[in-house]
Amino acid sequence: MTSPGYSPYAVARFDGFLVFSDIQVGMVKTGITRSPAVKFGVVAGHQRHPVYALDHLALIVYSYCLAAREMKLDKAQLQVSITASWISTEQYSNLIAVNIEWHTAMSMRPVSQRMLAGLDGRWPVNEITFPGQRQNSRV
């Protein structure tokens, strides 16, 4: 980064609420290995934006969603600020989260941390694919 708030690559920053009741959890193929991944929606205004997160950030997102369910939050209570990178080919564009700020009650943090610790070795293995991933040419 050259200066705070400036990124030379295509970045989306937006605030909204994370739809924790409807999150896709699994693994995405990345080379010869697979990475933990989640696909989730963030409602900002009248639009719901699909966002992906990989690896450690995927685990954090999922643990917050589990915590929100356990604490029976209302659907609009998981407020987030998303920073995501656009990855695009000629036909498809996907948002991959780079950073998420969680605007939640302090009481939620320990619950999500407990959920995160409980995920150890118990990550769903079903496959997640990005739009265009299968059609994307290999180089």
Place this chain on the structure above:
Amino acid sequence: MLVMIVEDDADMSELMRYIVSGMGLQTEQFYDGTSAIRRLTNLRKEKPSLMILDLHLPGVSGWDIFDAAWKLGILVAVVTADVVAARKFVDRADAVFTKPWNTMEFMAKLTSLIARAEVSGEEQEGRE
């Protein structure tokens, strides 16, 4: 954020540079192992956050470069045509791609590694 591209195939190196610089990241390209290892030991220059590493290189091998980068705490994505060698890095490297690779998967994984590097960007520690 600086990304080292260590790849002896000039066309492949240029393609990687095109993708990585398109993501807004600085790149430095190295076409043999000797210059790459020399760069890693030059402490006066900016420490790279990420390395994209081919394994079969003239001069110092990719295996030795991997070890040097790993100890410096640099995230390493191994990209190689050698499937057998690639499998040996599955539990060690931060990402492993075999050629030919899928650009969408490659960019997504790089984005994830960039996020990780940014979180730990202030830490200049190596790895054991």
